[in-house]
Amino acid sequence: MNIVSFLNKVNQAIINPLLTVLFAVTMLYLVWSVIQLINADAAGKEAARKSLMYTVIGIFVMISVYGIINLVLGTFNIGGSPSTTYIQGKL
Numbered sequence: 001m002n003i004v005s006f007l008n009k010v011n012q013a014i015i016n017p018l019l020t021v022l023f024a025v026t027m028l029y030l031v032w033s034v035i036q037l038i039n040a041d042a043a044g045k046e047a048a049r050k051s052l053m054y055t056v057i058g059i060f061v062m063i064s065v066y067g068i069i070n071l072v073l074g075t076f077n078i079g080g081s082p083s084t085t086y087i088q089g090k091l
Contacts, residue, residue, distance in 0.1 A: 007078050011069070019066055026062060030055045 033055050037048035072078075 004076070004078050007073075011073060011078070015069060019062065019069075022062055026055065026059055030059070 030052070033048060033052040037045060037052055040048045
């Protein structure tokens with residue numbers, strides 16, 4: 001087994017499922033934060049706003065990590081088919 005096939009298997013077996021679960025949990029937490037913001041009193045609204053802000057920051061970070069991982073995998077041609085394909089010098 002060479003390093004490319006190893007990284008491909010790690011990506012498919014560990015990284016992609018982990019990112020999918022993290023996205024799902026974060027989306028549920030986003031919904032929960034919005035519900036808390038709607039139902040909170042004046043004192044609880046500030047805590048709910050902070051929770052919502054941290055959730056949005058977390059989503060941004062996860063999307064960025066997902067993009068960086070795909071950029072690296074695409075750059076080194078690791079994984080399935082590249083997202084952009086070209087034919088012998090033609091884009």
